[in-house]
Amino acid sequence: MNLNLSTKTAVVTGASKGIGLATVRTLTAEGVRVVGGARTLTPELKETGAHVVLADLSTVDGVSTLIDGALAELGGIDLLVNNVGAGDDLKPAGFLDTDDTHWARILDLNLLSTVRTSRAALPSLIARRGAIVNVSSINSKLPAAGPVAYSAAKAAVTALGKSLAEEFGPRGVRVNTVSPGVVRTSLWEDPNGFGSKLAAGAGAELDAFMQQIPEAFSITTGRITEADEVAALIAFLLSDVASNISGADYIIDGGTVKTT
Template sequence: MDLQLAGKTAVVTGGSKGIGLALVRVLLAEGMRVVTGSRTITAELKETEAVPVAVDLSTSHGPAELIGKAALVLGGIDLLVNNVGVGDTDDFAKGARLNLLELPDDAWEHTFDLHFYSALRASRAALPYLIERRGTIVNVSSVGARAASAGPADYNVSKAALGALTKLISEQFGGQGVRAITVSPGPVGTGVWTDPDGFVGRLAKARGLPQDVLTEQLIKESGVTTGLLTAPEEVARLIAFLASPVNITGSEHLIDGGMIKHV
């Protein structure tokens, strides 16, 4: 299937690993030119033909810095994917462990800087280029936005805000040809779930369980109908489809193995 992306340009935040790295590979395979920004440039990212930019997207200046460099390299931007997220696993675990009275302001601020404000700032910087090319923004959220009481509270609330940002961009700039879409994965087979030092790995050690046993238990408790982790490549393929010329905007697309069951 030709997605009609060949020759177009993309900026992907958080492209050094996980969903971001899978997306970089998929977009390159579709013939796009890609710039990606992250704090760390991994060996796996260096093996691709993407142009990496070392940048801290949780800072007030980082997203605009990335977009500025990308525009110079690419000559314009057709697609922005706001994917960067999770960050330090200790912060992620803190949001899951502490309740609203216990979780301090700085935890909320860090989480929103990484998951919401990075997307807001990158979108704001990229919009002039996207308007010029009638481009697309895809915001990578989470099913946690629909289940704010389950898992890291600050993370889930920040992702809910990200979904609202999608709606706002779609409404305000749709008349100028810009589409904005939310993709919300459920549990994905990234380092958060698979690395021994990731969130689930640390939780397994704390509970004295093998990591694969806890993974299976958590997936079952989450209500994932298929009983499977979603592969990063599956999320990447969905994003690539939504970035193709289709009349879809302002909507949320779940890829969660049936976890969210309400209409």
């Protein structure tokens, strides 16, 4: 299938690793001129050939730095992928163990980064009749006891996508959401990451814990999702092949969510 993206420009947030990095790789392979926003320049991101803007997107100034830099580099923005999220301090904390400082950090990074980046990019997206994909999570549909703030933030991201689709669809901008389940990224596999914290709480070694996830999470396909599979879905939704899809929330979780 030809996605016809080779004339497009794109901004991808959280581009240094995981789903963001996979999305940059997928879009550049399709011929898209990509600006990746990240706090750090990883060797893997540098190898993609994308133009990188270093910025902390949990801040107002960081968003301005990214979008101003993208407009200067690209001349205009056709596509936006709001992927940045989770955060280094994501932990499986319940409501009473989540203080206001943690709530603020999680909301700034997972929700307000999407709000601010979309607002800054929309004038160009409207002019070019572009598309946005927001990366949410199945946590928005299956909120567990923890991480409570992350689940709430992602539920808000999903709702925001539908509101943006409704408001800006008549002006030519399509907005969709992708909600992954467990994805093979550093969030789960890093010895200091969220997955490691869950494993420690379960009294298990990380490698053994990761092998047990498909059964423990009732993943129908028997495996966790790969980052490039999520990136492929994002690229499809950004393309003209999906030109009449807007306001949708696509779950990619191997069948973890059992309800409609």
